Amino acid sequence: MTDIDTSPIPERKRGSGVKVVYDLLRDEILDLVLPPGSPIDEVQLAERFKMSRTPIREALVRLAGEGLIDTLPNRSTMVANIDFLNMHTFFDALVLMYRVTTKLAAQYHRADDLKVIRAHQAEFAAAVQAQDALAMIATNASFHSAIAEAGRNPYFTGLFNRLLDEGRRMLRLYYQSYDDRLPQRFVEEHDDIIAVIARRDVEEADRLARLHAEQIVHQIQKLFAREDRLDLML
Amino acid sequence: MTDIDTSPIPERKRGSGVKVVYDLLRDEILDLVLPPGSPIDEVQLAERFKMSRTPIREALVRLAGEGLIDTLPNRSTMVANIDFLNMHTFFDALVLMYRVTTKLAAQYHRADDLKVIRAHQAEFAAAVQAQDALAMIATNASFHSAIAEAGRNPYFTGLFNRLLDEGRRMLRLYYQSYDDRLPQRFVEEHDDIIAVIARRDVEEADRLARLHAEQIVHQIQKLFAREDRLDLML
DNA sequence: ACTGAAATTCTTGTCGACAAATAAAATACA
DNA sequence: TGTATTTTATTTGTCGACAAGAATTTCAGT
Numbered sequence: 001m002t003d004i005d006t007s008p009i010p011e012r013k014r015g016s017g018v019k020v021v022y023d024l025l026r027d028e029i030l031d032l033v034l035p036p037g038s039p040i041d042e043v044q045l046a047e048r049f050k051m052s053r054t055p056i057r058e059a060l061v062r063l064a065g066e067g068l069i070d071t072l073p074n075r076s077t078m079v080a081n082i083d084f085l086n087m088h089t090f091f092d093a094l095v096l097m098y099r100v101t102t103k104l105a106a107q108y109h110r111a112d113d114l115k116v117i118r119a120h121q122a123e124f125a126a127a128v129q130a131q132d133a134l135a136m137i138a139t140n141a142s143f144h145s146a147i148a149e150a151g152r153n154p155y156f157t158g159l160f161n162r163l164l165d166e167g168r169r170m171l172r173l174y175y176q177s178y179d180d181r182l183p184q185r186f187v188e189e190h191d192d193i194i195a196v197i198a199r200r201d202v203e204e205a206d207r208l209a210r211l212h213a214e215q216i217v218h219q220i221q222k223l224f225a226r227e228d229r230l231d232l233m234l
Numbered sequence: 235m236t237d238i239d240t241s242p243i244p245e246r247k248r249g250s251g252v253k254v255v256y257d258l259l260r261d262e263i264l265d266l267v268l269p270p271g272s273p274i275d276e277v278q279l280a281e282r283f284k285m286s287r288t289p290i291r292e293a294l295v296r297l298a299g300e301g302l303i304d305t306l307p308n309r310s311t312m313v314a315n316i317d318f319l320n321m322h323t324f325f326d327a328l329v330l331m332y333r334v335t336t337k338l339a340a341q342y343h344r345a346d347d348l349k350v351i352r353a354h355q356a357e358f359a360a361a362v363q364a365q366d367a368l369a370m371i372a373t374n375a376s377f378h379s380a381i382a383e384a385g386r387n388p389y390f391t392g393l394f395n396r397l398l399d400e401g402r403r404m405l406r407l408y409y410q411s412y413d414d415r416l417p418q419r420f421v422e423e424h425d426d427i428i429a430v431i432a433r434r435d436v437e438e439a440d441r442l443a444r445l446h447a448e449q450i451v452h453q454i455q456k457l458f459a460r461e462d463r464l465d466l467m468l
Numbered sequence: 469a470c471t472g473a474a475a476t477t478c479t480t481g482t483c484g485a486c487a488a489a490t491a492a493a494a495t496a497c498a
Numbered sequence: 499t500g501t502a503t504t505t506t507a508t509t510t511g512t513c514g515a516c517a518a519g520a521a522t523t524t525c526a527g528t
Contacts (some may be wrong), residue, residue, distance in 0.1 A: 014488050014511060015307045052513045054288065058295050065299035073249045074480065074519055086388075093389035096334065104326075155327035159393045248481060248518055286483045308489050308510060
């Protein structure tokens with residue numbers, strides 16, 4: 001009698017369920033594989049991940065807590081929409097967090113932090129070189145997130161990462177128009193920022209971060225302004 | 235045959251379960267009814283609220299998302315500890331959010347907002363008058379939260395409310411030593427802040443908020459320094 | 469054909485049960 | 499007596515089932 005494979009399916013380890021679902025859904029939401037407004041069906045997800053609805057639901061509760069999905073009680077749940085009307089609040093918060101985290105990095109970073117930051121910057125530069133807009137968006141976020149980590153303030157890194165996630169979603173909507181000459185400028189600005197952090201020049205870190213942030217915000221606004229005009233025509 | 239009460243227990247409405255548990259646990263954690271480090275038992279809570287473990291768990295996932303409880307996978311879950319070692323990161327964030335939210339309130343508030351803010355200030359003043367330290371802590375948080383709301387930036391209000399919650403927890407630990415003459419000074423500072431917001435003086439709002447915040451931080455640090463010395467003696 | 473009520477289908481919130489993982493207790497052994 | 503190992507007990511993660519609401523469809527009456 002031949003041995004029959006008693007567990008043909010990878011058979012997830014106990015306790016990993018919610019994390020798997022959470023991580024994957026999160027990625028799909030941020031990458032717009034699940035665009036804003038997409039309905040989320042619990043049973044469908046349960047079938048897809050081959051598990052019961054219980055861990056699925058817990059993952060959804062987490063995502064809702066981070067504002068990535070909206071849940072109407074007793075009704076449907078869907079991917080959170082992007083609030084274009086109050087976008088300025090997003091920009092305000094983003095610019096401030098750019099500044100604060102960069103300043104704190106200049107104050108509190110250690111030698112190892114710089115290595116990590118430079119590695120991310122290399123990846124960003126490579127993405128620009130390759131004219132890969134999607135990679136630019138992702139690596140840019142990682143770069144600034146690494147700077148924030150070096151600042152070692154969990155309250156700021158928490159908010160900042162959320163903002164970067166939201167920004168990633170917004171930029172994905174428009175990444176087609178991202179292939180102009182500006183990115184090269186961002187690479188240089190990144191290098192300058194690394195330099196001021198390394199030499200612990202807090203005031204200059206604030207100034208450069210602010211300029212860089214406003215640069216990016218301006219860029220995004222330009223993209224949206226273009227699209228807004230399109231909206232008016234429809 | 236007499237009618238038998240078919241539903242003697244209030245019989246919660248469907249869908250309200252998690253909210254009830256979440257709200258109550260949250261209050262108990264912030265009021266230190268459940269002090270930091272307290273173990274949280276799912277089945278015990280299930281019995282207490284007379285519901286199954288499923289809604290309890292979803293409430294716990296939410297609380298974990300907000301950092302109010304810590305969950306070790308496959309092991310116990312307990313009320314989050316207060317991180318005294320990195321307290322300065324908390325103060326940094328708190329001061330900045332005081333400033334930012336007050337500034338934004340000066341810019342974007344509407345007439346109705348001022349009414350709400352003044353109402354909270356009245357409650358705070360009453361608490362000071364009554365020398366009710368617990369009420370002071372709560373109403374002070376509400377006051378500043380109301381100001382933040384008037385600033386209308388959900389990213390900032392989100393972080394700020396979290397910080398205020400954490401501060402509420404920390405202060406509860408020491409509220410005994412809160413009955414000196416300083417609170418009256420806070421009342422006056424609050425009045426000044428309301429005034430600058432009303433006249434939309436953004437720069438002055440920033441300045442006053444900063445002074446006020448540093449005042450409070452200094453006060454808290456003094457309390458903790460006293461207690462630290464005690465810790466060393468034990 | 470159109471409006472409103474009744475019935476049906478679908479989805480969600482909750483439940484009780486079970487098994488894996490861990491902690492605690494009991495036992496064996498040096 | 500102290501340490502290692504097995505046994506038991508406790509607690510967590512997951513499951514399948516069921517019932518309440520909401521959405522949809524069916525049907526009746528004008």
